[in-house]
């Protein structure tokens with residue numbers, strides 16, 4: 168028996184009709200005409216809505232689902248998320264502006280991040296959002312600003328736990344970290360919050376990103392709840408909010424299997440019920456970025472040229488790493504792997520060829536697909552990069568080589 172190489176998880180979130188990928192109910196070629204130029208990002212709101220609805224069915228019913236805006240801060244996307252999630256987590260005053268322009272109530276908005284500027288803290292206090300405090304210095308600054316403005320600041324403490332989120336694409340807790348206050352120092356931090364007279368909301372424990380292993384997430388969530396219970400005796404008042412993070416990943420590369428979110432939800436039910444019994448006033452929150460929006464987006468560019476170099480076929484497209492750093496393999500990947508890619512106007516093409524798809528930049532790093540088997544494409548065809556709804560455009564160096572900007576549309 169020959170072993171088949173690992174394949175990409177099939178893309179099922181978008182229909183295909185008459186050889187065209189359909190996004191937001193519109194055939195891709197028609198959408199490209201509507202947008203007016205390529206490259207562009209398109210985000211399908213129905214895919215986000217379905218994802219949140221499905222997640223709510225799988226998670227305990229009283230679990231709050233927050234959207235971590237940095238995954239995709241496009242204002243139209245954020246307003247759409249405001250209608251379907253329970254809150255926002257943001258990471259800068261820039262994101263705060265977008266969040267406050269939506270209909271999301273401020274009580275359900277929080278801000279985290281190491282190194283918040285004084286101006287940002289003062290804006291957050293005036294807005295009335297919950298600040299996730301990440302250091303003692305920050306705590307003192309918040310207290311001063313509170314006193315100056317006469318507005319009591321709402322704070323939660325971001326904890327750098329002693330445990331790690333295992334098997335995570337990016338670890339953000341455990342060991343020495345720039346994020347949060349070390350677990351051991353929490354009693355001292357809580358005492359200071361009491362002394363300073365700040366409005367204490369609860370805890371935030373975020374340990375990592377892009378995790379596809381249900382067991383690892385289950386373990387981190389259980390440990391986070393246990394840690395909050397253990398620290399509760401030091402709190403100046405009962406915990407109102409416990410944000411246990413997220414890190415739910417999506418499949419990008421050959422061999423990646425989707426996260427078993429049903430297993431995560433099932434395992435969370437009992438610890439959460441126990442926590443609610445001990446702390447009936449507290450709401451338990453998960454915060455997700457990528458998982459909510461990542462699969463809803465595509466990046467679309469156009470074939471400008473086609474050539475063969477010493478036997479290898481290249482499609483040269485008008486987009487690349489300046490718009491989509493992650494798909495080029497340069498955003499935290501150790502070994503470059505291909506994102507799932509399609510020829511969006513030749514979805515059923517039977518005549519296949521092995522091609523590399525490269526961008527217009529003068530660097531060999533500008534590559535969107537390395538030797539993939541795809542339907543034969545010609546100049547003018549539309550290359551689609553899937554799984555592009557999160558950490559796409561705003562996570563890319565779009566000034567590099569002074570290429571035109573990409574458009575973003577929500578359909």
Ligand SMILES: *Cc1c(COP(=O)(O)O)cnc(C)c1O
Nearest residue numbers: 235238373376377414455456457
């Ligand atoms: C980045 C980040 C998130 C979102 O991570 P995803 O992997 O996109 O779900 C959530 N919370 C915090 C504190 C973050 O820094």
